[in-house]
Amino acid sequence: MKNILKKRQIMIAISAMMVVAFTLYSCKDTFLEIPASGQLSDATLNSKEGIEGLLVGAYSLLLGRGGAGDAPFYTGSNNWLGGSVQGGEANKGSDAGDQAVAEPVMIYDLLPTSGPPEFKWIPTYAGISRCNAVLRILPVAAADVTDADKVRISAEARFLRGHYHFELKKYFNNVPYIDDAVEAPETVGNTADIWPNIEADFQFAYDNLPETQSAAGRANKWAAAAYLAKVHLYQGHFSEATALFNTVIANGKTTNGLDYALAPKYSEVFNVETENSSEHIFSAQAAVGTGTIFNTQSNYVLNFPYNGGPAGCCGFFQPSFDAVNSYRTDANGLPLLDGSYNSGANAVKNDQGIISADPFALDAGNLDPRLDHTVGRRGIPFLDWQDHPGKDWIRDQTQSGPYTSKKFMISQAQYNTYTDGSSWTRGYTAVNYPIIRFTDVLLMAAESEIEGGSLETARGYVNQVRARAANPSDWVKLSDGSNAANYVIGLYNTPWTDKNAARAALRMERKLELSQEGHRFFDLVRWGVVKEVIDAYIANERLMLASRFQAAVFTANQDEYWPIPQAQIDLQPGILTQNPGY
Secondary structure (H helix, E strand, O other): OOOOOHHHHHHHHHHHHHHHHHHHHOOOOOHHHOOOOOOOOHHHHOOHHHHHHHHHHHHHOOOOOOOOOOOOOOOOOOOHHHHHHOOOOEEEEOOOOOOHHHHHHHOOOOOOOOHHHHHHHHHHHHHHHHHHHHHHHHHHOOOOOOHHHHHHHHHHHHHHHHHHHHHHHHHHOOOOOOOOOOOOHHHOOOOOOOHHHHHHHHHHHHHHOOOOOOOOOOOOHHHHHHHHHHHHHHOOOHHHHHHHHHHHHHHOEOOOOOEOOOOOOHHHHHOHHHOOOOOEEEEEOOOOOOOOHHHOEHHHOOOEOOOOOHHHOEOEEEEOHHHHHOOEEOOOOOEOOOOHHHOHHHOOOOOOOOOOOOOOOOOOOEEOOOHHHHEEOOOOEEOOOEEOOOHHHOOOHHHHOOOEEOOOOOOOOOOOOOEOOOOOOOOOEOOOEEEEEHHHHHHHHHHHHHHHOOHHHHHHHHHHHHHHHOOHHHOOEOOOOOEOOEEOOOOOOOOOOOHHHHHHHHHHHHHHHOOOOOOHHHHHHHHOOHHHHHHHHHHHHHHHOHHHHOOOOOOOOOOOOOOOOHHHHHHOOOOOOOOOOO
């Protein structure tokens, strides 16, 4: 199922337009009391259909589009710019002048007046506003809304409200918490700790949501449990996180009734035809052919290969040298945990500076097979399109390197079916983004076990993830059926007895498994290692992309969080406090 009650959404939109039209053009003695155009009253919306429509509207901003202050490309829950680019696993891509508004994120030079902070702030709070609108109307719901409906709808709205506040907390740290009891949001400051509020929303959702729902995209009980455990983990509450993660792993089900489990193949997680599977705990649902690109996955629209590749545009979100080199494995198929993957012969061979017409020999060393499901690199098949040609699909190698994004791309066989042709590019797709997937839960559970539980249980969770990646039937093949690279991946077969070694293995596994999925920067911040890791990343990228990274500097005690948008501070003088360092 590609969306949440899409037919119902369309029916509600039509009904709303009919109500507005009737109100505007009917001849009544009370004509002076006609509502403003586009405004609907509680009496219009308090039916079952109306409230469900409001709830769908709250879900829709998971994609970050169509709300107040709509800004394409950077606003959704996938966080490719703020999580992956800022986390050092990708370059902004293209060239320095194209979408220059995103450049300061990559070089850690954001200002309160920069675009990206406001791009994230406004639609995320718009999502919160929509959740609160649902909760405010429930007490005056019409007779066709049962008590059970009210409980379930309240729980879904609070789940979404928890998600949107969690997003803001990750980015800005100090943010206002706005619930449905707040009548004047502009008076709420940002100095209070909002973690308890976020916990309360997810706890309510966990206690009150059903296990299964009418549509695969809806939140359910176990999605709420996983998210609540994640909130505990982010706060360092490891015992609470461990207990809840283990409950989710043992008992969790998807909204469409599947027991949580890893998809048989890593590639299936990102395939539009195998979405909402046993691995997808909660996803931002996308759809095409609905009459608007706002329902599509528009956050990735810039990120297809440039110049003749799939969608023909635009060459953004190019994986970094550091990210690619991290997939080097040793003779036992294990990653190089000492950080030596960037040095000398360990660095993955690339075609930087080599034109597509010139010969290029592929890297012959040991590589984790997940690399070629994650990154487009020269000579390796790019899904079913063709072998990646190298520089011909790169806008400017000297600025952004030789690699292209590959996760969440559309295959040639799926192109017309799962892309939207109503706008300037077919880069608007029906690909979902998994906000939480089961692999993520296994690795978060492993982390909480390492920090406050059993190292051996943690090793088992990590090995589950690696065993799936070791499935040779899922490895990328050349046209002759042979492996596209020398794929060597193994398990951790020696018991874990040292916490520091286990921690290093777990953190590398998150980097490899979740690369380009928007988690990296937030992981580094909560681990307390962001300064040292980003400094090393900048130094390595500068060796290959000197001009692009010349001005890149990560400032501790500032760049861990984005500045509060200056425009918001100006709208609330004396209410909002700017983050440290800005």
